[in-house]
Amino acid sequence: MKIVIIGDGKVGYMLAKKLSEEDYDIVLIDSNEKKLGEAMNRLDVFCVTGEGGSVEVQKSAGVPEADLVIACTSTDECNMLSCLIARRLGARHTIARVRNPIYFKQIDILKEDLHLSMAVNPEMTVAGEISRLLLVPSASKVETFVKGRVELIEFPVIGDSSLVGMSLAQMYAKYQIKVLVCAVERESNVFIPDGEYVMQAGDRLHMAASHAEINDFFKTLGHKKAQTKIRRVLICGGGRVSYYLATRLCNMGMQVKIIEKDSEKCENLCEILPKVTIINGDASDHDLLIEEGIGETDAFIALTGMDEENIIMALFAQSQQVPKVIVKINEERRARMVEDFGLDSVVSAKTATADAILSYVRARRNSQGSANVETMYQLVDGKVEALEFAIKAKTRYTDIPLKELSLKSNNLIACIVRNRKIIYPSGDDCIRVGDNVIVVTMEKQIQDIEEILL
Known part of the structure; x- marks a missing residue:
């Protein structure tokens, strides 16, 4: 399967790394020759220097023969244009990273007109992850x-x-x-x-x-x-994640306050989030946080663009006995360090985006098989994968009691969902066509349940 990735930023590099490890044929396009050189030294990928929206660059990268083109540059317009050109050149499927709330509100129209297979919004994905954490405060993920x-x-x-x-x-x-x-x-x-x-x-x-x-x-x-039922939420940083998150939390009936030091951003947030209290100030100022009631808040969420700033603010919130503290970290190497500090709820836009795209790629690769990958998450720094399979056809493991199936070590059939009912399987249960089956595995690149059976 040939995959062309346009954009060698954090998300593009992570995707290239993970997909090349799974033996996909990867081509990476970026205008920054130095970054591409570093990628070639570290990864088994082919690189093309140039603008992703150029027809000639895409042709030289083999886009006309590509099974999938993923556009994940920092610019929505470039991503959408690149995908449109890729489809015109003959690419079978395209994925665009679209972050602007205005564009994403009309994403169904854009997907149809641009013939996109998938649109990914990293900030909206992370906002969804944070809102789930607020509903289960005891969990770190x-x-x-x-x-x-x-x-x-x-x-x-x-x-x-x-x-x-x-x-x-x-x-x-x-x-x-x-x-x-x-x-x-x-x-x-x-x-x-x-x-x-x-x-x-x-x-x-x-x-x-x-x-x-x-x-x-x-x-x-x-x-x-x-x-603790989360009712009052204090968010530091007024970026896109904060917008999507505040919108969700207001719809859930929570009281939301955002602190942002850019006055222009504050004015914009006041217009688009009328139910949210917007404070123009520096959230790294501990006196300001105390003045704005950090001691009485149920959840503190650090969402600025600076990892170090987020960590310091989150540690202060922890010292103020805030029941739930969540911190956004962009650099993977800092995530473990943060957990050592006792800040166990860490979110990452690039990891969430990569997981969503990897699930799609897995699903495309095995779409002709007996089971399809619907959802996939990587746990414990990628050492464990949790996959949801939709069972589409009868096979050697369907309608057979699980006690008669032998699983390889370090594999687990965690649960079966049948007609909206969750089944934690015993040896007498079986997998049937139409079921959704969740598998947890330490194997790499599982494509079908067949692969975890002896």
Whole structure:
């Protein structure tokens, strides 16, 4: 499968890295020759220097023979134009990164006219991720499957937790709540555990369940955050993520306040977000944060364009006992450092965008098979993948009790969704045509459930 990526920025480079590791034929286009040289030295990709919106550049990159063109430059107009030209030249599918709220409001029209296969809005994707975290305050990450019916959450086991010293089998028996621990991260090690796994302080559990069951689980454990209903939210930074997030939170009935130091941005936000309190000021000023009621807020979200600034503000919010603190980090290498500080809810626009596009690519590659990848998330720095398969046709593993199927090690069929019902499978359950099946695996580049069977 030949894929052409236009734009060697953070998202473009991450996509090129991940897709080249999966043995796709990758061509990278960018006008910055130095950046392309660095990419060629580090990745197994072919590079073409030039503007992505140029017909000649696209031809030299082999766009007419491409299965997919992904335009992810910093400019929406360039991305849409590049995709239009790519389709005219013969590319089979195109994906454009579109960030401007005005464009995204009419994305259905644009997709039709430009023949886009997919449009990705990184800021809107991150806003959705943050809003899910506010609905499950005890979790440090929340991903969704089967149109939100199943959530995969990550949370740390703290030192005084009742889970410390308890096996997973004992936990299931004691609490009688339908949840399933799919993966555990302990220091630098990752496990897909069985019932005998004994939890320790510092473990990071990845758990699948419905939204209601997850909330019930945390309340039963007595988590303080689970008792907190988020009503008042303080956002630092007035960029696009803040706009999309504030719009969502207002629709959910929350009180939202945004602090932004650019006066022009503040005026614009006042016009487009009439229900939100907009403060023109420097959110890194601790006195200002105290004056604006950081001590009484339920959630603090640091969304400026500077990682260091976000970290410092989030640490201050943590020191003020804010129940839920979320920080946006652009550089991957800083994410782990932030978690060491105790700031466990970290979001990244480029990671969310890359996951969305990778899910689409996986789905295209196996669209003729018996199962289709609907959703895919990478966990624990890519060491674990959680995939949602839609079962489209009868195969050797359908209608067979799971106890008669042998799975390779480090693989788990986490749950089956059938007619909106969530099934945590036992050995007597089976997979049927029409089911959505969530698989957690430490294998790489899984395309079909067949690949996790012996």
